[in-house]
Amino acid sequence: MAARTTALSRQGASGDRARRAWSNADVLRRQLREVLEGMAPGVQRCMYCGDSQGSSIDHFEPLSLAPLKAFAWMNHLLACTHCNSNHKRDRFPVDAEGHCLLVDPTSEDPALHLQLVLRTGEYQARTPKGQATIEVFGLARPSLERGRAKAFVRCRSMLRDLGGLIEAGEDDEAMEVAESLRVQPFADVLHAMQTVQDRPGAAVVLGARELESLRWLTVLLA
Numbered sequence: 001m002a003a004r005t006t007a008l009s010r011q012g013a014s015g016d017r018a019r020r021a022w023s024n025a026d027v028l029r030r031q032l033r034e035v036l037e038g039m040a041p042g043v044q045r046c047m048y049c050g051d052s053q054g055s056s057i058d059h060f061e062p063l064s065l066a067p068l069k070a071f072a073w074m075n076h077l078l079a080c081t082h083c084n085s086n087h088k089r090d091r092f093p094v095d096a097e098g099h100c101l102l103v104d105p106t107s108e109d110p111a112l113h114l115q116l117v118l119r120t121g122e123y124q125a126r127t128p129k130g131q132a133t134i135e136v137f138g139l140a141r142p143s144l145e146r147g148r149a150k151a152f153v154r155c156r157s158m159l160r161d162l163g164g165l166i167e168a169g170e171d172d173e174a175m176e177v178a179e180s181l182r183v184q185p186f187a188d189v190l191h192a193m194q195t196v197q198d199r200p201g202a203a204v205v206l207g208a209r210e211l212e213s214l215r216w217l218t219v220l221l222a
């Protein structure tokens with residue numbers, strides 16, 4: 001990838017030239033996708049919405065703005081067509097100092113900028129960066145909010161099931177439930193539950209039984 005970046009730089013990179021070089025790099029694109037699929041949450045989920053299958057590689061910093069990042073490893077994210085083509089496209093908002101206003105899931109903890117309301121599936125912004133991220137990626141689209149709210153119900157139900165299996169000594173089945181929880185869509189919901197588990201009042205939000213199982217889950221998936 002470094003060689004391709006050097007070549008692009010030598011030719012004087014423009015958005016169009018970078019796009020052409022990128023679309024001609026069939027083999028590299030396929031290899032990159034395979035690596036990214038292994039890193040994506042759940043079963044190859046979109047790194048932005050976590051709902052749909054991640055089917056294309058998104059350039060986090062768009063080629064029109066940063067042609068020399070066409071082949072920069074950290075600039076590649078696996079995204080679904082909906083997030084990539086309908087929402088983000090070439091958008092890359094920056095603040096007054098020119099700093100990116102989008103949460104970069106490869107290097108930042110989204111929880112610093114975004115708070116998930118588990119019962120409604122709604123994301124609330126903690127910072128201007130969180131606000132821009134919700135807007136640009138369309139994180140407030142109704143299908144995602146409904147999906148997250150249902151994922152919360154599903155996670156709680158599976159955690160209760162997990163608790164029962166552990167109590168009954170059904171270790172293999174417990175492990176299967178734990179693994180299913182790990183790879184389900186909307187991995188951000190389970191992640192948000194894990195984030196609040198040590199806070200005061202966690203048992204009220206998550207349920208006492210579910211909270212206990214959540215601790216087991218951490219042990220099983222360690």
Ligand SMILES: [Zn+2]
Nearest residue numbers: 046049080083
């Ligand atoms: Zn998506």
